[in-house]
Amino acid sequence: EDQVTQSPEALRLQEGESSSLNCSYTVSGLRGLFWYRQDPGKGPEFLFTLYSAGEEKEKERLKATLTKKESFLHITAPKPEDSATYLCAVNRGSTLGRLYFGRGTQLTVWP
Amino acid sequence: ETGVTQSPTHLIKTRGQQVTLRCSSQSGHNTVSWYQQALGQGPQFIFQYYREEENGRGNFPPRFSGLQFPNYSSELNVNALELDDSALYLCASSLKSGGTDTQYFGPGTRLTVL
Numbered sequence: 001e002d003q004v005t006q007s008p009e010a011l012r013l014q015e016g017e018s019s020s021l022n023c024s025y026t027v028s029g030l031r032g033l034f035w036y037r038q039d040p041g042k043g044p045e046f047l048f049t050l051y052s053a054g055e056e057k058e059k060e061r062l063k064a065t066l067t068k069k070e071s072f073l074h075i076t077a078p079k080p081e082d083s084a085t086y087l088c089a090v091n092r093g094s095t096l097g098r099l100y101f102g103r104g105t106q107l108t109v110w111p
Numbered sequence: 112e113t114g115v116t117q118s119p120t121h122l123i124k125t126r127g128q129q130v131t132l133r134c135s136s137q138s139g140h141n142t143v144s145w146y147q148q149a150l151g152q153g154p155q156f157i158f159q160y161y162r163e164e165e166n167g168r169g170n171f172p173p174r175f176s177g178l179q180f181p182n183y184s185s186e187l188n189v190n191a192l193e194l195d196d197s198a199l200y201l202c203a204s205s206l207k208s209g210g211t212d213t214q215y216f217g218p219g220t221r222l223t224v225l
Binding site for chain 2: 004031034041042043044045046049087089096097098099100
């Protein structure tokens with residue numbers, strides 16, 4: 001059965017304190033791994049898609065990496081506005097659409 | 112701005128009632144997916160439509176049904192509402208651009224069942 005596990009469930013960082021979020025997955029035929037940011041009561045906001053082990057993508061203070069079993073979202077020198085829930089999801093097979101999500105990591109960055 | 116809109120923003124229903132949620136995506140986005148997100152959980156896949164045909168379904172009962180229209184809008188219908196149907200309902204449209212798959216989500220509809 002396809003599974004996506006995110007850790008930690010919650011993370012509190014002081015502004016400027018870098019850290020990483022983990023997403024481990026078991027899925028056959030991985031087509032892509034997605035990272036989203038979600039603010040309370042809103043829809044997920046797309047961040048990255050990763051396709052193969054060794055791939056890395058960056059956006060501002062965020063950097064996503066992928067191995068054969070897990071992905072990391074590195075946050076460098078976070079700011080309070082980075083506070084949100086970060087969701088990881090996987091897509092398999094030939095169709096873009098059905099995503100299997102983890103439960104997310106709730107990140108709080110305090111000044 | 113994702114170009115995906117949903118209506119209504121929130122609504123309240125009672126057990127046993129029926130509800131229709133609506134989604135509109137950008138021109139050319141042929142695939143729309145619907146998800147249910149309970150509080151504190153990740154989104155759960157309900158079903159997907161491609162060119163007006165259902166193209167995959169998650170572990171949801173038949174009282175969850177959908178439609179997709181030629182104008183890139185879609186509907187999620189839920190019959191015989193239960194208390195556990197209270198959740199944020201999200202629609203997402205899929206796009207492949209420049210070799211990258213992207214799934215854009217709308218803002219969601221918050222459904223409360225009393």
